Amino acid sequence: MLRSYRVLAFSLASLASANVVFADPPKSPAALPANPKQVVLISFDAAREISQWQRSRALAKRTGAHFTYFLSCVFLLSPETRLQYAGPGKAAGKSNVGFGASKQDVAERLEQLRLAAAEGHDIGSHACGHFDGKDWSKADWLAEFASARRIFENAYTINGISPEPPGWRDFARHTVTGFRAPYLSTDKALYEALPQAGFDYDASGVSNGPAVPPTKNGTTRFALPQIPEGPKSKPVVAMDYNLYVRHSNGLEKPSMADEFADRAYRTFHAAFEAQYNGKRLPMELGFHFTLMNNGAYWNALERFAGDVCVKADVECISFRDYVARQRAGNAQASVGG
Numbered sequence: 001m002l003r004s005y006r007v008l009a010f011s012l013a014s015l016a017s018a019n020v021v022f023a024d025p026p027k028s029p030a031a032l033p034a035n036p037k038q039v040v041l042i043s044f045d046a047a048r049e050i051s052q053w054q055r056s057r058a059l060a061k062r063t064g065a066h067f068t069y070f071l072s073c074v075f076l077l078s079p080e081t082r083l084q085y086a087g088p089g090k091a092a093g094k095s096n097v098g099f100g101a102s103k104q105d106v107a108e109r110l111e112q113l114r115l116a117a118a119e120g121h122d123i124g125s126h127a128c129g130h131f132d133g134k135d136w137s138k139a140d141w142l143a144e145f146a147s148a149r150r151i152f153e154n155a156y157t158i159n160g161i162s163p164e165p166p167g168w169r170d171f172a173r174h175t176v177t178g179f180r181a182p183y184l185s186t187d188k189a190l191y192e193a194l195p196q197a198g199f200d201y202d203a204s205g206v207s208n209g210p211a212v213p214p215t216k217n218g219t220t221r222f223a224l225p226q227i228p229e230g231p232k233s234k235p236v237v238a239m240d241y242n243l244y245v246r247h248s249n250g251l252e253k254p255s256m257a258d259e260f261a262d263r264a265y266r267t268f269h270a271a272f273e274a275q276y277n278g279k280r281l282p283m284e285l286g287f288h289f290t291l292m293n294n295g296a297y298w299n300a301l302e303r304f305a306g307d308v309c310v311k312a313d314v315e316c317i318s319f320r321d322y323v324a325r326q327r328a329g330n331a332q333a334s335v336g337g
Contacts, residue, residue: 038275039282040308040316041222042301043068043203044289045126045180046097048075050105052289052298053112057119059302063309065316069116070126070180070203073148076110076155078103084158085147087129088140095129096182107161114165117175122318124178124203134185141193145179152176178319180204184224194219201323203284206237210271210281213322220323224286227271230263238271239286240264240297248293257294264300272308282322 044056047069060067074095077084082099086092100106117123127133127144128151136144153172156164179194181204194202195218205223213222226235229246236242244250247260268285275283287301309316 035313036280038272038280038308038311038314039322040065040272040314041068041282041284041319041322042287042305042316043070043124043180043284043319044287045070045072046075046130046289047071047126048097048109049289050108050112052291053109053116055298057112057116057121059305060119060121063305063316065305065309066120066122066318066321067116067316068122068124068178068203068318068320069113070124070178071113071152072097072126072130072182073128073151074099074130076100076106076151076159078106078159081158084151085128087131087147088133088136088143090129090131097130103159103161106155106159110155110161114168114171117171120318122178122320123175124180124319125176125199126180127182130182132183132185133181133190134187136187136189138189138193138196141190142197145193145197145199149173149176177201177323178203191217191219200327201319203319208235210275210283212281215326220326222284222319224284225271227267229267236267237286238268238284240288240292240301243267243297244292247296252293254294257296257299260293260296261299261303264297265303268300268304269307272304276308276314 042065044067047053056067059065074082074085074097077099079099080103082093085095087094100109113123125145125148128148133141133144151158153169156162156168177200179199179202181190184204184206186204191202199219201220201222203222205221207223207225209227210225211223213220215221224238227238228234229236229243236246243260243264247263248256272283275281285301287297291298305316308314
């Protein structure tokens with residue numbers, strides 16, 4: 001053993017005298033750049049049914065997620081107060097999605113809004129009457145936005161609901177910073193009206209795939225991505241309604257709900273994995289409070305969020321919080337950050 005040691009010592013000394021250069025040791029993991037956390041943005045349109053408010057808030061509590069709720073303001077009007085709203089070019093009291101079911105129903109929805117906001121969720125605007133604004137003028141859009149803000153701010157007074165919570169009007173005046181157009185239908189006039197109406201972001205776009213949202217004229221523009229779906233991996237907009245049309249032509253097939261739920265889950269998860277194991281671009285998914293195909297897509301959402309939102313290197317956050325971070329000059333949060 002002594003002799004072997006001497007041979008080894010001699011060999012190292014000989015190499016040193018010959019000016020042999022050894023490679024640097026590999027960098028420790030701590031010295032390598034951290035991966036950004038994978039951002040997932042989950043949103044809901046219309047935000048009508050009380051049970052779905054409760055269900056989504058419970059999901060958020062289980063998973064640590066924060067959601068964005070795009071509210072249609074007509075759901076803050078009862079049948080008795082529906083004449084408070086008139087859409088551009090429409091008679092008062094008209095809406096494509098109806099109104100609140102009753103004064104009590106409106107009161108319960110207002111309470112859900114307050115609770116969701118207190119829990120850190122984002123309340124956005126889905127306009128009011130769910131009309132297609134693709135041919136609206138800038139003045140039409142501004143009028144619709146003004147109706148939404150007036151009804152939201154004065155909802156307790158309009159409906160005769162008391163007591164109005166302290167600070168409600170200030171809350172209602174400042175909480176809504178984002179918008180999604182009904183039917184995802186937009187025009188040039190919308191994007192001219194959004195900054196003037198005080199919106200920080202719009203989520204009405206559709207993109208070929210996940211992408212970093214650009215900011216144009218002061219408005220950050222999000223887009224629901226098209227993601228591969230089904231046996232042939234045909235692209236579909238990452239929203240429950242589009243899956244509903246793809247799976248059952250927009251008709252209820254409750255007997256196939258489990259199959260559709262599993263197919264939707266696999267679609268969501270594959271799209272997530274592509275980013276999680278790739279560039280980690282923000283991943284968007286959109287839903288409605290309507291339980292299409294016997295709730296298949298909500299079942300898929302709960303399974304998906306339960307898998308991914310709990311990961312240490314994933315953030316399920318709202319549009320508002322994403323925009324706030326970007327505008328503060330903060331990069332996408334890193335793992336462990």
